[in-house]
Amino acid sequence: MPLARLLGAAALICAVFALAGCGAEPAPAEQRVVILGFDGMDPVLAQRWMDEGKLPNFSRLAESGHFQPLGTSNPPQSPVAWSDFATGEHAGSHGIFDFLRRDPETYGPQFSISENIPPESHLDLFGLSIPLGEGQVLNRRQGVAFWTEAEQQGKRASVLRVPVTYPPDEIHRMLSGMGVPDLLGTQGTYTFYTTTRLEKSGSSTRVVRVRPDRDGTIESVLEGPPDPLRTEPEPMRVPLVISPLETGARVSLGDVETELQPGQWSDWVRVTFDVTGPVNVTGTVRMLLVQDYPRPRLYVSPIQIDPMSPAVPISSPPGYAAELAERIGLYHTIGMPEETWSLNEEHISDAAWLEMLKTILAEREAMWYDTLDRNDSExxxxxxxxxxxxxxxxxxxxxxxxxxxxxxxxxxxxAIEWIYTEADRILGETMERLGPEDELLVISDHGFAPFRKAVHLNRWLVDNDYLVLDEGREESDVVFSAVDWSRSRAYALGLNGLFINRAGREGQGIVAVGEVETLKHEIMSALEAWNDAETGDPVVRTVFDGLDIYPGGEDNAETPDLVIGYHSGYRASWQTTLGAVPAALIEPNAQKWSGDHCIDPHLVPGVLFTSFKPDREVLSIKDIWTLAEGRVH
Ligand SMILES: [Zn+2]
Structure with missing residues (x-):
């Protein structure tokens, strides 16, 4: 695993940086532009609860300053929209088109936000594999972020947990957000120890079937990343022992013992993985006793990069992550720590999930107020x-x-009304910390819509003869495992992208350049005319031509040929995003992940509140770049 190869060397570098730093107190900022983001805040819901008097701080800001819906990105996905925000450009320029990108050669999905590039060569010796030269992690977002531009003009910028900021930009202060992996190098893999046989492992889930001995003791291990110095990738392990109490369980993980009651979260537990050689790798987890004896089930969170000793840099300067942990305590470091998948899989309950969310919210507040109180960035x-x-x-x-x-x-x-009132409280706390010269923008990257039905777009492509399965096959697993590319003209991958199987671009492309435009228009018309057989409702509101919304994208193999703007209530199925073709065309969404925004962007604008009257028209999140830049004096 490439990330693991980076761990050893990077840990040393970080330790050195952590020791450096600490100079004279910086000068206070005379005037600040403060941008507070609430991901996914919807203008209709915000207006409803402002009208009902439940969001007094938002109402006050709207009254004394300005409030409007804010156009989102196309497609309206967080990594795309926050990249539009950071760079002032559309996806065709910054290169983040979707959560997932594809490898045109293999049609395989990849995480689009960051990429691990392993060290170029290894010295294999005595069963050890020693990396020669440093590996790299790349942020795939291109273009210049406005905070970088501000720093080039002599200002200081503090940027906390903005999506698509990993690895961190070298600025005055940054803590990376969405994109930061767990210690396994994934975007969040949790481990679920169970004594029952119901659960399956998935891409974000490791289900470990365990058996209590006669006195109820369960002996298992928590698997970490592979030892970066071993030629055979062998996961490093920490022993995990669960034993019964009168109620609840005692859990020993490594040398840390914790007593847990059913439904209760543990404090942070630090786990140390012994790498061959002088440097160990530490991670942090939280545990939840989902079910008590006699059939215990234990949830262990993704193994987070330890902020006190980060295995790879997650902040700028690199020592800031540890310094912050000293000031506010340990915190979640992974890019997307809210364990949505474990709730969707119903491995944890609504109540436990909300409890976890409150912990994360409190951490984020502590770091936000810490930065505002330091008052050393413009x-x-x-x-x-x-x-x-x-x-x-x-x-x-x-x-x-x-x-x-x-x-x-x-x-x-x-619960949604509750989190909006929490946002209102955070806004109030923020406004109290601002000086008379400071200017405030509150924005969201998109709004929200119901997600009632899952659309298997690749099934539609098969049913309409654009995608062809292998002889005798009715369905295909993920990554188009049963697709006959020699007869396929189009395929869907990611949350909104549709691609033509182009000759010379895709690994087994068959559609000649001269046929692409006609084929695109044929698919656009057919999708826009498609009605849900059950209700007669249209499924797709708008199909966008990639070249219209990303001008200049002709030569970029990443540019989707078509971008699907679903109607409210519909969204691409999870299977579609990974290139699977199940039997059904449209299915009721029976999962708890029940709201979404990856649809027609005109249906899900975000919000913009400002403490001043904007001196220019602000159409979309892309325009915040110039609006904010114009307010920095
Ligand atoms: Zn979202």
């Missing part, structure tokens, strides 16, 4: 993504038409 940007995560997981509580509305407990149905 540009301050922070994004709270918890508004988005709660909206994804609890839209079912707002939407009586959702298949999961009925089994959502009444006390959890107002």
């Amino acid at each position: 540009v301050v940007v922070g994004v709270f993504v918890q508004t988005d995560r709660v909206s994804h997981m609890f839209y079912r509580g707002l939407d009586p038409e959702h298949p999961r509305f009925d089994d959502t407990l009444p006390e959890h149905r107002d």
Whole structure:
């Protein structure tokens, strides 16, 4: 695993940087532009709860300053929209088109935000593999972020947890957000120890079947990253022992013992993986006893990069992550720590998930206020993504038409309203910390819509003869495993992208350049005319031509040929995003992930609040770049 190869060397570098730093107190900022982001805040919901008097700070800001819906990116996905925000450019320029990109050669999906490049060569010796030269992690976002531009003009910028900021930009202060991996190099793989046989492992889930001995003791291990210095990739392991208490369980992980009651989260537990050689790698986890004896189930969070001793740099300067942990305590470091997948898989309950979210929110508040109180940056940007995560997981509580509305407990149905009132409280705390010269922008990257039905777009392509399965096959697994490329003209991958199987671009492309335009228009018309057989409702509102929305993208193999703008209520199925073709065309969404925004961008604008009257028209999140730049004096 490439990340693991980086761990050893990077840990040493970070330790050195952590010791350096610490100079004279910087001069205070005379005037600040503060940008506070609430991912996924929806203008209609915000207006509703402002009208009901539930968001007094937002109402006050709207009254004394300005409030408007804010156009989002196309497609309206967080990594795309926050990259539009950072660079002032569309995806055709900054290169982040979707959460997932594809390798045109193999058609395989890849994470689009960052990329690990392994060291070029290794010295294999005595069963050890010693990396020669340093590996690299690349942020795939191109273009210049406005905080970098501000620094070039002599200002200082503090940027906290903005999506697509990993690895960190070298600025006055940055803590990376979405994109930071766990210690396994993934975007969040949790481990679920269970004594029952129901659960399956998935891409974000490691299910470990365990068996108690006669006195109830369970002996297992927590697997970490592979030892970076071994030629055979062998995961490093830490022993894990679960034993019964009168109620609850005692869990020993490495040399840390914790007593847990059912439904209770542990504090942070630091785990040390012994790498061959002088440097160890440490990570941090939190544990939840999901179910008590006699059939215990234990959830262990993704193994986070330890902020006190980060295995790869997650901040700028590199020592800032540790310095911050000393000031506010340990915190989640992974890019997307809100464990949406474990709730969607129903490995943890609504109540436990909300409890975890509150912990993360408190950490984010502590680091945000710490930065505001330091008052040493002219540009301050922070994004709270918890508004988005709660909206994804609890839209079912707002939407009586959702298949999961009925089994959502009444006390959890107002979870989205709750997180908006938390956002209002954070806004109030922020406004109290601003000086009279400071200027405030509150933005979101997109709004929200219900996600009631999952659309298997690759099934539609098969049914309409654009995608052809191998002889005798009715379905295909992920990564187009049963697709006959020699007869396929188009395929869908990611949340909104549709690609033509072009000769000379795709590994087994067959569509000649001269046929591309006609084929695109044929598919666009057919998709826009497609109605849900069950209800007669249109499924797709707009199909965008990639070359219209990303002008100049002709020569970029990454540019999607078509971008699908679903109607409200519909979204690409999870299977579609990874290139699978199941039997069904459209299915009710029976999962807790019940709200979404990866649809037609005109249906899901975000919000813009400002403490001043904008001196220019602000159409979309892309325009915040110039609006903010114009306010920095
Ligand atoms: Zn989202």
